[in-house]
Amino acid sequence: MREPVITLTCVLGGAALLAVLNLAVPETGALHVSSFVIGLTGKYLCYAILALAVDLVWGYAGILTLGHAAFFALGGYAMGMYLMREIGARGVYANPLLPDFMVFLGWKHLPWYWFGFDHIGVALIAAMVVPAILAGVFGWLTFRSRVSGVYLSIITQALTYALMLAFFRNEMGFGGNNGMTDFKDIAGFPIGRDGTTVGLMLVTAVVLAAAYLLSRALVHSRYGKVLIAARDTESRTRFLGYRPEHYKLVVWVISAVLAGIGGALYVPQVGIINPSEFAPANSIEAVIWVAVGGRGTLSGAILGAVLVNLGKTWLTGALPEVWLFALGGLFIVVTLFLPRGLIGLAARRRRRDAPTPAAVAAAREVTG
Amino acid sequence: MAPRRRGGGSSPWRCLPAVLALLLLFLPRAFAAGDPFADLASTNIDTVARGIRELAVSGSPRAKPVMAALEAGKLVAWRWPRPDAPLFIRTSNGYVDARTGAPVADPPMPVNLRPVILNDTVRAAIETAAGVLDLFSPQAARRRAAAEALLQAADPGALPTIQRALAQEKNAGVARVLREARAAAELKSTTAGIPDRLAAIKVLAAREDLSSRNLLASLQGEPPAVAAATTAAIAQIDRQLQMWQLVEDIYYGISLGAVLLLAATGLAITFGVMGVINMAHGEMVMIGAYTTFVVQQAIAAAAPALNEYGLLFSVPAAFLVAGALGVVIERTLIRFLYGRPLETLLATWGLSLVLQQAVRSIFGATNQDVSSPAWMSGFVKLGGLTLTVNRLWIILFALLVLAALMAVLRWGGLGRSIRAVTQNRRMAAAMGIRTPWIDAMTFGLGSGIAGMAGVALSQIDNVSPNLGQSYIIDSFIVVVVGGVGNLWGTLFGAMILGVVDKFVEPFAGAVLGKIIVLVLLILFIQRRPRGLFPLKGRAVEA
Numbered sequence: 001m002r003e004p005v006i007t008l009t010c011v012l013g014g015a016a017l018l019a020v021l022n023l024a025v026p027e028t029g030a031l032h033v034s035s036f037v038i039g040l041t042g043k044y045l046c047y048a049i050l051a052l053a054v055d056l057v058w059g060y061a062g063i064l065t066l067g068h069a070a071f072f073a074l075g076g077y078a079m080g081m082y083l084m085r086e087i088g089a090r091g092v093y094a095n096p097l098l099p100d101f102m103v104f105l106g107w108k109h110l111p112w113y114w115f116g117f118d119h120i121g122v123a124l125i126a127a128m129v130v131p132a133i134l135a136g137v138f139g140w141l142t143f144r145s146r147v148s149g150v151y152l153s154i155i156t157q158a159l160t161y162a163l164m165l166a167f168f169r170n171e172m173g174f175g176g177n178n179g180m181t182d183f184k185d186i187a188g189f190p191i192g193r194d195g196t197t198v199g200l201m202l203v204t205a206v207v208l209a210a211a212y213l214l215s216r217a218l219v220h221s222r223y224g225k226v227l228i229a230a231r232d233t234e235s236r237t238r239f240l241g242y243r244p245e246h247y248k249l250v251v252w253v254i255s256a257v258l259a260g261i262g263g264a265l266y267v268p269q270v271g272i273i274n275p276s277e278f279a280p281a282n283s284i285e286a287v288i289w290v291a292v293g294g295r296g297t298l299s300g301a302i303l304g305a306v307l308v309n310l311g312k313t314w315l316t317g318a319l320p321e322v323w324l325f326a327l328g329g330l331f332i333v334v335t336l337f338l339p340r341g342l343i344g345l346a347a348r349r350r351r352r353d354a355p356t357p358a359a360v361a362a363a364r365e366v367t368g
Numbered sequence: 369m370a371p372r373r374r375g376g377g378s379s380p381w382r383c384l385p386a387v388l389a390l391l392l393l394f395l396p397r398a399f400a401a402g403d404p405f406a407d408l409a410s411t412n413i414d415t416v417a418r419g420i421r422e423l424a425v426s427g428s429p430r431a432k433p434v435m436a437a438l439e440a441g442k443l444v445a446w447r448w449p450r451p452d453a454p455l456f457i458r459t460s461n462g463y464v465d466a467r468t469g470a471p472v473a474d475p476p477m478p479v480n481l482r483p484v485i486l487n488d489t490v491r492a493a494i495e496t497a498a499g500v501l502d503l504f505s506p507q508a509a510r511r512r513a514a515a516e517a518l519l520q521a522a523d524p525g526a527l528p529t530i531q532r533a534l535a536q537e538k539n540a541g542v543a544r545v546l547r548e549a550r551a552a553a554e555l556k557s558t559t560a561g562i563p564d565r566l567a568a569i570k571v572l573a574a575r576e577d578l579s580s581r582n583l584l585a586s587l588q589g590e591p592p593a594v595a596a597a598t599t600a601a602i603a604q605i606d607r608q609l610q611m612w613q614l615v616e617d618i619y620y621g622i623s624l625g626a627v628l629l630l631a632a633t634g635l636a637i638t639f640g641v642m643g644v645i646n647m648a649h650g651e652m653v654m655i656g657a658y659t660t661f662v663v664q665q666a667i668a669a670a671a672p673a674l675n676e677y678g679l680l681f682s683v684p685a686a687f688l689v690a691g692a693l694g695v696v697i698e699r700t701l702i703r704f705l706y707g708r709p710l711e712t713l714l715a716t717w718g719l720s721l722v723l724q725q726a727v728r729s730i731f732g733a734t735n736q737d738v739s740s741p742a743w744m745s746g747f748v749k750l751g752g753l754t755l756t757v758n759r760l761w762i763i764l765f766a767l768l769v770l771a772a773l774m775a776v777l778r779w780g781g782l783g784r785s786i787r788a789v790t791q792n793r794r795m796a797a798a799m800g801i802r803t804p805w806i807d808a809m810t811f812g813l814g815s816g817i818a819g820m821a822g823v824a825l826s827q828i829d830n831v832s833p834n835l836g837q838s839y840i841i842d843s844f845i846v847v848v849v850g851g852v853g854n855l856w857g858t859l860f861g862a863m864i865l866g867v868v869d870k871f872v873e874p875f876a877g878a879v880l881g882k883i884i885v886l887v888l889l890i891l892f893i894q895r896r897p898r899g900l901f902p903l904k905g906r907a908v909e910a
Contacts, residue, residue, distance in 0.1 A: 064710040147893055150645045154848065155890050158890065162886040165882050168879060169880070284717055288714065291714060324722070325721075328717075328719060328722035329718065329722060331714050336705070336715065339711070
C-alpha cells in the first residue's frame, strides 16, 4: 500500500503547499509562488487526469489510443459553452443570449444544443455524458467487430482528426477556427483572479486524487483482472468464457469520461478552447506521458504527465528548436530502453531478478 | 457665348473659312478612300476602330507592327488634319513611316504630333484584330486560336473576314471552329434571317461547351421559333456538360488516387509486407521532396543545360537517399521492436518529429521552391476536358512505380527473398537467406519508394517540413482499405478513396467531405476488418 499513499501525498500535499505558498507568503517573500506557477500546475494536473485515462485503456486494456484528446477536448468544449454563456451581455456585442461569435456570424437564435449551458451543472454533466456517448458508440462498434492493435490506434486517430475538422467549421456552432475565449467568470468567481486560479488548481488536484483512487479500485478489482487477462491474450480469455469486448467497452467509456472531466477543468484554467485541442499530435503526446511515467502503473501516468510537461514548458521557452528533438527522442528512448517507464525502472531496481517486459516480449516472439 | 466678330485684318479667325473649306475638300477623300492608315489618324474613336478592322482584314504586312505600336502608345499622327494623313511609329532613335516601315529622313517636330487615340473601344478592336490577323497565319494552331477568339467575341462586324478565311481554309478542324464563329457572329447580327439563325443555333449546340452555352443564353428578344430552338440547344448542352463534369470528377478522383497511391505504395511494403507501422513514412516522402530540391539546386549550379531534366536525376537520387535512411532506421531502431507494433508506432512517431525538426533546422520552416520543367506544365484538351499535364505525369508515374515494385517482388532476387521471409521466416533462414539483411532491405525498399513519391509530390504540393504529415493518415487508410500485404488492394484502395473523396466534396465541401470519408472508413472497417482483399490465413490474431 505504499504506492497510493505516496502518490496521494504528492498530489494533494503538493497542491496544498503551492496554494499556501501563493496565498500566505507575501509577494516579496523568497518562498512566494506566483500565480503563473499555480496556473501551470493546474494545467499539468489536468494533463495528469488525461494521462490517467490513457493509462487505463493502454496500460490495462492494451488499447493504444491515439485519439483521447478528442474526449478531453469535448469535455473542454462543454465547459467552454458554459463559460461563454456566463459572459452574457459583457461580450463585445453585448448580446445577453448569444455568444459573440454567433452574433458575428449573424445568427439570430441560440442553437438547440446550447440550451441549458447557462448552468454549470449542465455543463459538467455534458462534459462527462458527451464523451461517454461518443466512446460508447465508437467502442461498441469497434470492439464488437474485434478491431484491435494498430488498426484500432489508427481509427482512434482518424476519429479525433475528423472531430478536429468538424469543429473547424463555423456551421457547427462552436466558434469555428477561433474557438471560445475571453471568459469572464466561473460560478461567480472571476477568471484570472488569484483566488480563482488557486481554487481551480485545488479542485483539479482533488479530482485527480479521486480519479486515481477510482482507477486503482477498478484495476485491482475482479473486473480489472479479467481486463488484464484480455490485454495479454484476448483469444484465451474469450475461450475461457469471458466477453473481452464488454470488459474493454466499460473501461473505454470510463476512460473517456475521465478525459472529459480533465478537459472541463482545463479550459477555465487556460482560458481558451479551440479545435487544435483535437489535433492527433496532442493525443500522441498524452501517450508518451504515460510511456515515460510507466505504462500500466497509475502513479506513473501522473508522474509522466507532470514531468514531460515541465520539460516542455522549460524547453519551448528556453530552446524552442530543441523541443521537438527532445520529444521525438523521448519517444524513441522510452520505447527502446524504458518499456515500463520511470516507475518500472524503480521497480526493477528493487527486484533485479524479475524478467523485464522486453525479455517477455522477446520470448513471446520466439515461441509465437 | 458666341464668338465676337472682328474686323481686324491679320486675325487668325480670318482664315478659318478657308481652312474649313480645305478640310471639306480633302477629308472625305482621305478618310473614305479605304486607306485604313488614314482612318487610324482620325480623331473619331469609331473611325479608328474601323481602321483597325480594315487594316487587319487587308492582310497588309504592316498591320502587325502598326497595331503593336498603337497598343504601346507609340503610333503618332499629325496633330492637325492633313490630306495625306501622315502616320509615324516612334522608335528609340527617330520615327518610321507607319505605312512603309521606312525611317523618316526628315523628322517631324514633336509639337506637331499626337498619339493615336487609345481607349477601351480601340483596345477591344485591337484585340479582335489580333485574332483576325492570326486567321491567315500559316500555322493551323494559331488560326484555330484566332477562330476561337472570334467565336468568343461574336462580333457581326467580323463576318466578312470569317467568310474570307473560311473560303481558303483547308484544315477541317479549323474550318469547324470558323463555322462556329460565323454562327456566333450571325446570331449577334441583326440582319440574319430566322433560317440562318436556326442553322447557327444548331452549329453552336453541337459545340457543347460553356462558351456556346453562354452565347445562346445571352440571346434576347428572338422570334418564338428561334427562342424555342435556343432553349432546346441550351438543355442539350447542359446535359453534355453534366456528363463531362462527371468524367472530370472521375479524372480528378483518379488523379488524387494516384497521389495517394504513390504515398501508400511504400507503406504497403513496410506496413503491409513487414507489418512495421512506420509513422515516419510521411517524413520519407518529405525527404524525397527535399532531395528533389537539392538535386535541382545542384544541377542549376553545375549544369544549367540539364535543368529541364532535373527530375530524371531526382527520382533515383530520392530513392537512394530515402532508401539508405530507411536501412539505417531499420538497423538502429525498428529491428529492436519487431513483434511490438504499438511500441514501433510510438518510436517511429518520435522519429518523425525528429526528422521534421531536423529538416526545419537545416532548410528553414518556409516552403522551398521546386520548379516544374516545361514538359510537365500546361494543359491537354480532351473533348470537354482540360487536363493538366503534371497530373497526367503523376498518374503515369504512380502506375509505373507500382508496376516496377510488383515486378521486383515477383521476379527479382530480392523480391523472392522478401516473399520467402514474409511467408515463413524460419524456413527462409534455414534455406540460407539472411533474414535480418532482408528485413533491412525491405524497409529500405519501402522507404525508397516513399522518397520517389516525394519527387512527384514536390511538383504539386508545397515542399515544407510538414509535407509528409498531410499524407500519412490517408496513406494508412489506403493500405487498410486495400488490405494489408496486397499491392492490388493498395491500388484499388487509393483509387476508391480518391474518387469517393472527389465525389463527396462538391456537395459536402472539402472539410465535411473528409469527415464523411473518415466515418465511412470506420464503418468499412466494421464490415471488413482486414480490408477489401484480405490475405487468407489461419492466424487468430496478428
